[in-house]
Amino acid sequence: MKDMYRVIESDQSKRIDKLLAEVIEDVSRSQVQSWLKEDYVQVNGMFVKSNYKVQEGDEINWVVPETKxxxxxxxxxxxxxxxxxxxxxxxxxxxxxxxxxxxxxxxxxxxxxxxxxxxxxxxxxxxxxxxxxxxxxxxxxxxxxxxxxxxxxxxxxxxxxxKSVERKYLAIVHGMISHEYGTIDAPIGRDPKERQRMAVVNEGREAVTHFQVLEHFKDFSYVECKLETGRTHQIRVHLRYINHPLAGDPKYGPRKTLDLNGQALHAKSIGFEHPRSGEWLHFQANPPEEFTKALHYLRNKS
Missing domain, CATH: 3.30.2350.10 (Pseudouridine synthase)
Structure with a gap:
């Protein structure tokens, strides 16, 4: 598969391996480096090395090598x-x-x-x-x-x-959410400034998240989120959008946060119609120990 990208002003002076890892979905920087080494990438018709710093207006062409x-x-x-x-x-x-x-x-x-x-x-x-x-x-x-x-x-x-599948999540977020209930209706697409992230963008796909605050803490809130749509990183992006990012989220949250190995987000329940019998099935699962320990810590601290 051959593709092309023209460098914009905000990309100026970025290393080409870093830029392409942001631009091309589901490709790592190390993969891009191997493509550059094997001459699968050209800039303005010339082969370059991984440390090449792009300039505004550069035309980057690449061919994705066939993989087994x-x-x-x-x-x-x-x-x-x-x-x-x-x-x-x-x-x-x-x-x-x-x-x-x-x-x-x-x-x-x-x-x-x-x-x-x-x-x-x-x-x-x-x-x-x-x-x-x-x-x-x-x-x-x-x-x-x-x-x-x-x-x-x-x-x-x-x-x-x-949108008939019922999916509910539990989350710990930064800050005290002022509303007990709410709906975030904001389209999500690739972040134009950071291609490895998603963001609320006008040209994005429809995304709707409903939430209910379960508990308030001094600097955090415990919420339940219900998905109406299922976009990539939807809850993470939507909560960041309303300035209440998930605790422990390395991609969308602040560095100063709870001591967690990743975001405090748990898919607690799912309901759907059985594909053969038509029976409505509904299942629940308690959050993992690390999640409950974080809640216990916040309750004792408040």
């Missing part, structure tokens, strides 16, 4: 399966686990674990994402629904499109 499909291995990793039948699996994913293999994460993922525990997974998303209907971030814990066959997959995806 990942040979996914079934791994005997302990996972918390909340529900399973012939069509669906509901898993309580731990914080720190990546959902499916990608660059830099070719093993130890939820997909690797699922392949060991249940060999039948839908193939709609290809060999690298079998069964995966929706995702939650690496450092977000909680419930995911997984499809075991293509018919179930199509049904669950359609329910997400129809």
């Amino acid at each position: 499909p990942m040979d996914l291995a079934a791994e005997n990793i302990d996972i918390d399966i909340v529900y399973e039948d012939e069509d669906v699996v509901v898993v309580n994913k731990p914080s720190g686990m990546v959902v499916h293999p990608s660059a830099g994460h070719d093993n130890g993922t939820l997909v690797n674990a699922l392949l060991y525990h249940c060999q039948d997974l839908s193939g709609i998303n290809g060999v690298e994402r079998p069964g995966i209907v929706h995702r939650i971030d690496k450092d977000t814990s909680g419930l995911l629904m997984v499809a075991k066959n293509d018919k179930a997959h199509e049904s669950l995806v359609q329910q997400l499109v129809d």
Whole structure:
């Protein structure tokens, strides 16, 4: 796949490897460096090194080298399966686990674990994402629904499109939210200034998050969020947008925060219509120990 990017004023003097890692989705800086080394990238028709500093107006062209499909291995990793039948699996994913293999994460993922525990997974998303209907971030814990066959997959995806799936999250955020209830209706897209992040942008896709404040602390709030849509990093971006970023969020939050290994966000419940029987299924999972310890600390401190 060949692609092009023209350098804008805000990119001025950035290293080309850093810039392309921001511009190209799901590509690491080390990958870009290997492309540059192997002459897959040109600037104004010339090959350059990784330390080349771009100038406004530079035309960068690159060709993504063909990669062989990942040979996914079934791994005997302990996972918390909340529900399973012939069509669906509901898993309580731990914080720190990546959902499916990608660059830099070719093993130890939820997909690797699922392949060991249940060999039948839908193939709609290809060999690298079998069964995966929706995702939650690496450092977000909680419930995911997984499809075991293509018919179930199509049904669950359609329910997400129809906004009939119920997904609720628990979060600890910075600051005292002044409203007990609220709705954040703001479109989300790629951040034009930092391409590895998402942001509220006018040309973004529709994104709606409803929230309810559960507890107030001195410098933090404990909230429940309900997703109406499911954009990348939606809750993280929306809470930052209203100036209440998630505690422990390394990408969207402040450095001075609670002592956590990642953002304080837990997918606590999920509800959906069973793709075969039509029965409404609803599941809940308590937040992990690190999350509850942070709450205990805030309650004692207040």
